[in-house]
Amino acid sequence: MGRNGSPLGLENSVTAGIISAKNRRLTVAKRVYEEIFQTDAAINPGNSGGPLINLHGQVIGLNAFIIQSSQCLGFSIGIDTLKQQLSTLYF
Structure with missing residues (x-):
């Protein structure tokens, strides 16, 4: 196991991708997301966020x-x- 608990030892990695669309509007699980970037960069449970x-x-x-x-x-x-x-949450 890696130093920070990653089973593969890949806790400090970077990926590359291309933004293929801007300002998307998506509805996921009845929640609306606006001004979303669409990208082909790898987003997985370990790096979402x-x-x-x-x-x-x-x-x-x-x-x-x-x-x-x-x-x-x-x-x-x-x-x-x-x-x-x-700004609506903290200020």
Whole structure:
């Protein structure tokens, strides 16, 4: 087992992907998600919730979920939406 509990010892890894669509609107389990990025970056149970980072090292989203029946397309919540939601919770 890896230092941080990862069975494969891959706790500090990075993946690459392409954003293939912006501003998607999806309904998953009766919840509506707006301004979602669609990406082919690997999003799995171990890394969902991690940041989506652009080529300049800026966080542009939060990896949220995949839809397995659609060839595992990944979806990330955009940073502007996250900032908006966080401001209502903490400020």
